[in-house]
Amino acid sequence: MTFRCIIAGGGYSGVLLSELLSEEGFDVVVADQYIRGGEIGLFSRLPVFRDYYNEFIAEYRDMGADFLKAVVRDVEGNERYEVTLLINGMKRREKFDFAFICTGCYDKNYFLSGIYGMRPAGIFSLQNALELIARGYRIGRDVLIFGEDRVLEVLEEMLVKLRYSTNLQGGDEVIVRGRERVESVLIDGEEFRCDTLIYYAGREEFNPFKLPGIKAGNINAKSYDYGNVKEDVLRVFKEFRKKCKV
Amino acid sequence: MISSNERTVKVILLFERIKGMVYDVAIIGAGVTGCFIAKELSKYRLKVVVLEKEPTQGIGPTKGCSGIIHAFQLPFNSLKGKLCLEGNIMMDKEADELGFRFKRVGLILVSTGFFSSLILKFAKLYLSRYVEVKYLKAERIREIEPNISEKVRDGLFFPTAGVVNPVEMTFMARKFAEINGVEFLFESRVTNISREEEFYRVEIDGKNDVTARVVINCAGLYADEIANMAGQKIRITPGKGSHIVFDDRDFSHHLIAVLPLKPDKKTKGGGALVTIDGNLIWGPSLIETNDKEDRSVYSEEVKGLIEKHSRAFSRIPEKPVAVYAGVRAMAGKDFIINRNENLINVAGIQSPGLTAAPAIARMVLKMLEDIGIGLERKSDVKKYEFRIRKEGELICHCRDVFESQIRDVIREGASTLDDIKHLTNALMGCGKCLPHVMEIMEEEGLQLRKDFSGSHMVWRE
Structure with a gap:
């Protein structure tokens, strides 16, 4: 049996997590309002930032994911998640086994x-x-x-x-x-x-719909240092895998 | 002997009258007062123009106020006291007619000590002659406001107090006036007023003229300058009021103020308020300033507000999202509403000006009758429908604002970033959607301004 996962947010963290989960055999959908990009996409459009974040930009470009152009509007339930997606202004409900929140952060x-x-x-x-x-x-x-x-x-x-x-x-x-x-x-x-x-005086969790689920990436790291962001995704993934094996 | 200059003036006036260029009424200032007068006049067969120096309505004291519809204003025998009671009663009908949101959330005035509790009971006896008021025991207050402090002994409840979004209220009055024929000239600063025959010639930006039979001075902080142009004296002193806004929606649901025993400048006024959208506003303070444009907020002021209003609660609200200050236009203690020849001054409209706005408009209408302006009611007064669609891309996740909402308010006349912010609630959360909102503004052909005429935010390369 394959488990279905949804990841809210298709930035660096969401895509990296998707890659890791897919390798483990999970069926993963990444939902984002704007197909691809996130903050790494923003950096790639800026001189100097483009070079400074080069490693992460390249990594992001080379990773694949099953993208869905949608906003995750609501996540309900404990065992299996009932997820409300907003696609072109229309609401759609779908069931998933796991929900991950990779919605990043915003500046204070x-x-x-x-x-x-x-x-x-x-x-x-x-x-x-x-x-x-x-x-x-x-x-x-x-x-x-x-x-x-x-x-x-x-x-x-x-x-x-x-x-x-x-x-x-x-x-x-x-x-x-x-x-x-x-x-x-x-x-x-x-x-x-x-x-x-x-x-700039630090960042805060961006989760306006207060989505419950497993948070990973910059939503936890709250940083412009993508080394920290990557570390958090890997940590969350390790813990998740451990739990699944038990 | 008529000089050639005078003759020219006469000829121009005649020409303008034939062409219908003479306005019956020119209103100076598109704050809440000016817009409500305009809205009231638009129901009559009159040619009315509103002159506003800024790019949009309600940019001065209106935007800076707290959005409270007061239940009462002391002293009851003052002009502002009377107009406040009158305006409060009128507000439901006004909200319905113009289509702005108005909610009577109620005010709770609490006591925190033996003496203030005693005063509260006397106050009830006195106030109940004028306004609906109920006595509440501490247990009852805690039932409806769980975060209230243990120190609160009892309180008075005024159910008629309410809240509005002042920008929305003013915008809707402007739109009602506009669809019923009132002209609004924005970015039109009045630079001179001269009396010629039975007309006023109002000069705009030192070049163009508007001719009107009656001028209504609703210029807020600059009502003194306008009066001065017409040879009259009014003294306006600015009084700054700072606020802090929290996005802590379940913290409190009423307007809550602690009964001050000996009110002084530092402790007077303000409260732990709520907005029509459920945010909290603590304030305003009253800070003396010499500068009419001083909308600064300092950390000590914010600390002071929190210190003062937290006395009523067992905890401090979470998630502060903004601080802002408004500047009151004060002309002594009361409103000044008077007529001098055919110039009507509506000045010193400080608190409770928002509440009084519809009553002021009614009062001004009566003054126009006294002047002898024929007031013939239109048979086809139109109602303005604010049609806003929730479609397209979700722009502001924090407040659930869609792309079409922003485009719609722009098409309806919102012209600055702050207009859009206050009319849609976009940018009221984390603020991350600013670049997206600005791009939509640009696509819709707006200048990328924050609020005032010179407040450009960005430029294209």
Whole structure:
């Protein structure tokens, strides 16, 4: 008897997990709103990021999975899962033996990132800044990057390459000044002129439908370090396999 | 002897009147007050124009308020006290007529000590003459609000207090007015007002003119500048109010405020509120500022709000999703609604302005009658239907917003990111859908602006 698995989310974690489960003989479906891509897809569309995440991009490209263009809207049950899928706005229910949640994470909001003061245009989370640049927008001219993480150095390098002027600063609290557009920011009392602020202060689990199931990948790792993401998927898979054998 | 200049003016006026270019009424400001007056006037055979300096409606104090429909406002004999009671009663019918959501969730005013409990009982006697109020014992309060603090002794329940989405309410009033013939000119800043014969000539952006028989000044924070242009004096002082929003839907379901014993600037006003969509809003505070555009929020303010309102609860809500501040337009303690020749000032509309909006509109209508503007009711007043489809790609997973919803609100007149956000609830969760929403805005031909005229977010290469 083959067990049917559904994986919510077709990013790096979902596809890697699908590959691992398929090798074990499971029948796996990966559901994602946008056939392929996820965050690794986003990185592959950005200079510098493309090189920095090269290993994961290549790995993702070489892996296969049985994709379903759908949003996993609901997961019910314990023994066997009744899964509600949203396909082109239509709901469909299907039964699966196992449900895995690989929906990733999102950057903490401005408030939890310590951004205070005014809220004019020109304030972006790291994730939104990357997505906008990948979609071909220019997000400003003088960019202040706020936070402390290796990925922000990658961001700075990319922005320089794209002819932005940049300044990377860490600290506890930012106070934004400006009415219509960012004019300057105060970081722990020191003022920096800029027209754009990109902030990053960690990530949070992205699971808006509160889907129950086995969580794997960046939903647990909450990171821009895909080494951690990969490690989490492998860990979850090992534990799952152990349980199945028992 | 008539100068040639005066003669030219006369000729222009005559020409404009023949062409039908003279407006009966020009409303300055498309906040909730201006839009409700416009909506009321659109039911009559009048030529009405609304002039708004920003790209969309309700961008000033309207957007920054808490969305509360107050049960009452002290003192009862003040203008705002009267208009609040009147507006509260009118609200169900208004919501039905215009199609905005309104929910009477009720206000619970709680006491946390022996003396405040005593005051509460006296307050009930006094308030019950004006407004529906019930006394609640602590056990009953805990039954309906399980997270309420052990310290709460008893409370008063005002069932007529409610909540709306202020942006939606204002937008629907604008749309009702628009389909019934009112013209809205956005990004049209009034730069001068002059009286010529029995008309006002209202200058826009220093170049174009609008001619109107009556001017209604609903300019909110800038009502002083508008009055000044017409040679009148009003003093507007800005009063900032900060809020914190939590996405903790089961935390509380009523508007909850702790009875202050000695209200001062720091402890006055605000409460642990809920929104029409089930989020929590704690606030607003009242912070003095000299700057009419000061919508800043600082960490001490947020700490202060949490400290103040958590007194009523046994825990602090989870998942803070946003902080924001609005700026009240205050002209002393009360509203100023007066007429000077054919200029009507509707100024100082601070809290409870949202509640009072329909009553203010009614009052202004009476003032127009006094002026002698013929008010002939239309026989074919149209009802606006806000048709929003839930189709296509799911854009905002946190609030279940579909692509068609965003396209529909844009086609109905939403013109900025904040408009879309407040009318669809997209971006109200994790915020990850921002680039997608912006791409749809671009496809629909909108400028990629946050809210104000100069608030461009991104550019194309």
